[in-house]
Amino acid sequence: MSVVLNAPWITRQTTELLTQRGHAWLLQGPSGLGQYELALALASAWLCEKPTEQGACGECPSCHAIAVRTHADLAVLMPETQMMELGWPLSEKAQAEIDDKKRKPSKEIRVEAMRDAVEFSQRTDARGRGKAVLVFPAERMNTVTANALLKTLEEPPGDVRFVLATEASHLLLPTIRSRCLAHTMKWPQADEAMTWLKAQGVPDAVAQALLRSAGGRPTDVLRQAESGLSPDWWAALPKAMLQGDARHLADLSPAQAIDALQKLCHDLVLRQAGADPRFFEVSQLPTSQASVTVLTDWFKRLMLSARSAEHPFNAGLMLEALTADAQQTLRTQG
Numbered sequence: 001m002s003v004v005l006n007a008p009w010i011t012r013q014t015t016e017l018l019t020q021r022g023h024a025w026l027l028q029g030p031s032g033l034g035q036y037e038l039a040l041a042l043a044s045a046w047l048c049e050k051p052t053e054q055g056a057c058g059e060c061p062s063c064h065a066i067a068v069r070t071h072a073d074l075a076v077l078m079p080e081t082q083m084m085e086l087g088w089p090l091s092e093k094a095q096a097e098i099d100d101k102k103r104k105p106s107k108e109i110r111v112e113a114m115r116d117a118v119e120f121s122q123r124t125d126a127r128g129r130g131k132a133v134l135v136f137p138a139e140r141m142n143t144v145t146a147n148a149l150l151k152t153l154e155e156p157p158g159d160v161r162f163v164l165a166t167e168a169s170h171l172l173l174p175t176i177r178s179r180c181l182a183h184t185m186k187w188p189q190a191d192e193a194m195t196w197l198k199a200q201g202v203p204d205a206v207a208q209a210l211l212r213s214a215g216g217r218p219t220d221v222l223r224q225a226e227s228g229l230s231p232d233w234w235a236a237l238p239k240a241m242l243q244g245d246a247r248h249l250a251d252l253s254p255a256q257a258i259d260a261l262q263k264l265c266h267d268l269v270l271r272q273a274g275a276d277p278r279f280f281e282v283s284q285l286p287t288s289q290a291s292v293t294v295l296t297d298w299f300k301r302l303m304l305s306a307r308s309a310e311h312p313f314n315a316g317l318m319l320e321a322l323t324a325d326a327q328q329t330l331r332t333q334g
């Protein structure tokens with residue numbers, strides 16, 4: 001049984017990183033290339049009892065402990081929403097607070113969790129292979145949390161290693177970046193992504209269409225396929241926006257809707273420049289008269305909306321506002 005998604009491009013990078021020494025890695029690059037998977041592969045290999053050049057063996061007690069999310073020498077630091085999504089248990093205290101409805105799961109990495117991790121890194125390891133701290137997405141640390149980590153990164157207790165993964169390394173404290181060895185995520189080869197998605201149970205036709213909509217990023221495709229976004233839905237998106245049909249976005253979170261609209265905007269800009277679209281087929285795009293300036297302004301508004309998308313006042317209203325803005329933009333002449 002494998003403890004990580006054994007995608008070939010992830011394994012290649014695991015092998016590459018394992019040949020280098022370093023107690024702290026920063027994995028960076030665009031989303032959807034498997035940063036979390038690589039971070040977990042690396043941490044698993046560090047803690048594995050019989051690691052190979054390719055990484056963790058997947059069979060030993062350490063690998064099993066990671067597979068069931070109970071490894072005593074691995075601390076995982078993520079926003080609580082992300083931990084729940086990826087199946088990592090919260091601390092007892094945090095879980096009780098959420099169960100008792102005292103607060104909602106956090107979308108940032110909490111300073112309490114960081115304090116636990118700092119304490120963890122000072123303890124003796126339980127299994128004799130050292131310890132690992134995984135931070136993802138690292139840009140979800142606020143300044144207080146980041147500073148707490150920084151101290152540990154500057155004076156690491158002997159046997160602890162860190163792997164931070166981020167889709168936005170420019171948002172990290174420069175002092176954090178400078179304490180880590182940086183690795184930029186590599187893209188899979190064209191056929192690898194398809195083969196891998198097939199192995200994850202995504203049908204060929206769906207994989208092909210979604211790879212296009214996800215700009216070739218396979219783990220984004222997997223998440224899209226799992227959330228039920230079909231190729232037909234994607235193909236119909238531009239025209240639904242032209243018609244102002246907000247119901248088309250109903251199954252999306254505001255953040256997902258903004259991402260989809262940014263891709264639409266991106267492709268319309270490419271069309272204006274006479275280039276091939278990247279995320280949609282030409283036939284799926286409306287013949288919009290909107291100029292590059294109008295489209296660029298729309299893109300900027302979408303970026304602004306993305307900032308508040310995490311805490312929308314009302315998700316339904318936000319989707320309606322996004323649709324209305326999209327429709328107006330697409331209907332602008334010049």
Ligand SMILES: [Zn+2]
Nearest residue numbers: 048057060063
């Ligand atoms: Zn193992």
